[in-house]
Amino acid sequence: MDKITIENYVSQLDHYLELRDLTSNTRKSYQSFLRSYLEWLDLMGINPVEASYNDIQTYLLFLLKTN
Structure with missing residues (x-):
């Protein structure tokens, strides 16, 4: 993916987050997580x-192991 x-x-x-009226800091944090x-x-x-759900679980395990 480029x-x-x-x-x-x-x-x-x-x-979407702007429509929800979230603060700039919250939006930046969510953007960072998504990236x-x-x-x-x-x-x-x-x-x-x-x-898939399994991919999300694998990603979360990856985060636990690398942090």
Whole structure:
């Protein structure tokens, strides 16, 4: 996945969060989390549209092991 695609997802999220009237800091935090997740999916060769619950669990385990 290229940077443009990741930024498209992040932009869509930001628009939604803005509609929810969340603070700028909260929005930046959510954007950062989404970017990290999308980059991990890309490294694993997983299309975000096809990501499963199991993929999310694997990502969370990855975060636990690397932090």
